Amino acid sequence: MAGGPDPLFGLRNNFYLGAYQAAINNSEIPNLSPDDAVERDSIVYRSYIALGSYQLVINEIDSSAATTLQAVKLLALYLSGPENKETAISSLHEWLADPAIGNNPSLRLIAGTIFLHEQDYNEALKHTNAGGTMELHALNVQIFLKMHRSDYAEKQLRVMQGIDEDHPLTQLANAWLNLAVGGSKIQEAYLIFQDFSEKYQMTSLLLNGKAVCCMHKGDFDEAETLLLEALNKDAKDPETLANLVVCSLHVGKSASRYLSQLKLSHPDHLLVKRLSSAEESFDRAVQTAA
16 A cells, blocks of 8 residues: 555465464554445455355455445455356456446456366456556466466566565565476475474465475475464365375375365365375276276
């Protein structure tokens, strides 16, 4: 925010670094402008979404709320269950086509997030590529990495560095890119996560970041220690469970319990889908050979 300190700086940081409950608990900020109050509510509701409290968000945001909050409600609806996905995507297309609100940065961010979930990367980029906020730039980095286009992700990172090199999202995007590039960049990524965990509270997101770096370096024992610490913070976090499945296999331990938890709490997770597909292929092969 030009012309003075950002009153939402601490709140945003908590959200970006995965300290969702801390964001919710510390959201009483006095003397906010109407725009900042909407932004504050948006971050709080997105923190509830990150914690899986979809219904709370759906119930609390009514039809008179600002477009930014309506967009957040749409994300909660989309994530609340497979039966609501079609309705949410249909409403999203309708709103994006509306000239009055279609270019709202929060709506474009939610659109990018939903289409990223759908693995429809071209549709996601249609709404995020123009950028306009640090979150949109960071989402572009994620989308390009999903498309295995680290060259485009690097261009987006350069844009972010040009705007604010020390911004938490610039640092996180840098770590994501380093992980994707691999090699000597893994240590640089580790140091970014380490720096965050020294400055701010340790979160599942940061522990997973450090653990993935350790796995890349072949240090699976250290990765397992970090992931078990993350599991203590959030027993249902899909990335922690998925990383523990992979890590357990490398250290020669059974991964079945973590996999069962992942299947129960996140049946749509990519690892669950891949394993189901592999199991079906195996079963078919067995039947063919029998």
